[in-house]
Amino acid sequence: MSKPSGASNIGAQTAQAKVPAGHRLPIAGRPHIPNIGPDLERLTAFIVLGGAFSIAYPTRRLQILVAIIAVAITLEVTQILAPSRHGRPHDALVKVAGGLMGIVIAAICDRNKPNG
Numbered sequence: 001m002s003k004p005s006g007a008s009n010i011g012a013q014t015a016q017a018k019v020p021a022g023h024r025l026p027i028a029g030r031p032h033i034p035n036i037g038p039d040l041e042r043l044t045a046f047i048v049l050g051g052a053f054s055i056a057y058p059t060r061r062l063q064i065l066v067a068i069i070a071v072a073i074t075l076e077v078t079q080i081l082a083p084s085r086h087g088r089p090h091d092a093l094v095k096v097a098g099g100l101m102g103i104v105i106a107a108i109c110d111r112n113k114p115n116g
Contacts, residue, residue: 042091043098046072050102058110061103068099 040083046068072095079087 018075039091039094042094043101046098047102047105050099052102054103054106055110058106061107063102065100065103068103069096072096074101 050064050068052066054061057064072092075095076087076089076092079085
């Protein structure tokens with residue numbers, strides 16, 4: 001098993017810390033990308049999360065996908081417990097799709113990188 005580079009590991013850990021942090025904030029206080037909808041924001045965040053971990057741990061892509069599924073479901077279930085939030089299956093599916101896209105993009109980049 002290859003060890004992750006320092007930069008890719010730091011990138012993955014940063015993404016891991018930032019994605020759930022944004023979900024704990026009230027809706028008005030969450031980070032917002034202007035001119036795109038919330039689904040695209042969710043998708044983008046999880047593309048970054050899945051891609052960062054896939055780059056950092058290329059031999060663990062299946063485990064990364066399982067973890068992303070668990071995180072997406074957990075985030076939505078915990079939102080049901082907050083009175084000002086609403087967890088929806090649709091949101092979890094968007095997050096899982098984003099994580100999967102990030103993993104696939106990282107795998108394609110990894111496969112097409114020059115040897116050397």
